[in-house]
Amino acid sequence: MSTITFDPETLESLQQQKSTRPWRKKPNRFTASVTLAVVIPALIVSALYLTSDIPVPILLVVIYLPLQLIASGIAAWATKGTRGIADSVIIVNAIGASLFSVIVLVSIIGSLIVRGLRAVSPHFLFQNSVYISPSTPLDYGGIGHSLVGTLLIVFIASLISVPIGIATAVYITEVRGRAVPYVRFFVQAMSGVPSVVAGLFILTIVVATGAFNQSAFAGGLAYAILMLPTVARTAEEVLKLVPDDLRTGALALGSTRARTVLRVVIPAARTGIITAIILGVARVIGETAPLLLAAGNNDQTVVNPFGSPISSVPTYIFNNVALPYPDAVARAWGSALVLIILVAILFTLARIIGRGRVGR
């Protein structure tokens, strides 16, 4: 009988198996050169953009695009011959397009930071604008009142549009009543309502009739009109993704239709419904026109949703950005920066809430 013996090295390597990820591609010459071919034209164009006055569209179409094609063609030919050109076109398009959107986003945020960061400070977030004139230095005053206003208005709009939107989606996907085509049509038509029209509508039927002042409530109503179609249509798509097996399974347990929707279908679509709400909020949070009309303006902090006109971040920006005072303009840009950060925070929160998969 023979015993198998390993030399110590093999034995050790057998005993200490390392976790690896063999499916991860290792960078090779091809990818490297194609990536270079993407980065170099982008760098050249970025440099041109920063140093010259060539307008961006011309820069992109006349300089970037040809440069990019030539660069990627050379890269592909150099590594794989003519065969590689098709590959490179696809990769270049993919990377280039993603790079482009990243550049757009970064430059938006960049311009906000460049022009607005000097206005942002703790007191900028918490103080209101009482006794603050456009020429007041940045050491005083802030947009606390506008932030409170925006949050209040968006909250009211969500309170109204989210239940109605989800109910609409439930009607379309779960109830499947006879009016579904009409409901769908109206939701679609609503999503085409220009925001200023929503504001005018509320101004006419709520404010001008004397039912309510210009207020957070009136502004929230205008926002709700704009949010509703987004929430309803996204929620509809999401509910459609819930497998029918789950509905049948619930019904087979002696569940009513209503309980099936409330306890099984909507919870199963929870993450998606949160996304629907996020998209609804994102749709409205920067809308200015409806609030100019329905919510008005105020230098004071207002928390009563019905009482008086109320400030909001978009209207604050609108009122300050075109003033002939550098500090006022800086405040406007600073507010825009805060608004974007606020949106980011809301989205992150919603994602975290949506991630916990199992709940009661």
Added chain:
Amino acid sequence: MSTAEFEDVMDLDIEGVEASTAHPAGPTEMESRDVSVWFGQRKVLEGVNIAFPKNTVTALIGPSGCGKSTFIRTLNRLHELIPGAALAGSVLYEGKDIYDAAVDPVHIRLQIGMVFQKPNPFPSMTIRGNVLSGLKLSGMKRANHDDIVEETLTAAGLWNEVKDRLGNAAGDLSGGQQQRLVIARALAVQPHVLLMDEPCSALDPASTLKIEETIRELSKEVTIIIVTHNMQQAVRVSDYTAFFLSEEGTPGHVVEQGATTEIFGNPQEQRTLDYVNGRFG
């Protein structure tokens, strides 16, 4: 169960089988009378007449696509949920037509439970939540939820695998575990009739035997109707068997039915003999 016993059961010789002793045919609990079924214009079942005696197990067998699932779904009024579905004939439960206008389908489905071909646990609920979901969804009151969870999961052969993680998401279970979970879920509402559509098609042999044991145990109190492609299983668990067939595009119908021992041991029809011996389908 020991390995030897296990092999014994798996190696059952079909021709000369000694099937589980048929319960004496008691009162009929469910009955389908002349049931025909359409999807849109297409007729998929024709004139199905089967009586299901109380507290017995009936196996529905037949080749794929012959309408077994469709038939079983007419028995708890799930069929009507499919747009374009139509039905003729009547289904009697405790002597009354469940398709009567005065009958609430929700009430019917609470008493006639179902386990589906594909496991469908509720992804938003925990393992425990899934077992108890029937109680919540139907508004049924039962005390001692902890005991219900343990009892039903044990009967479904899942308790030992999940007893330490009842709070985990049901979606994290394997396919076979999910199937056993939905069996436990169906048991928790204590149905009078249990419809099982190929409940073991996703299960390993050991879990399959566990489920079969449970079926035999349950059949003391529950009327069970089970669709299966597994001939040994039909022999092992059922008292009665109905053989469905849909020949060359014609609607499916029952070719032969009767005591399981008769259908497998001494079928009257050549087609039944061929099918149960695996010569077609």
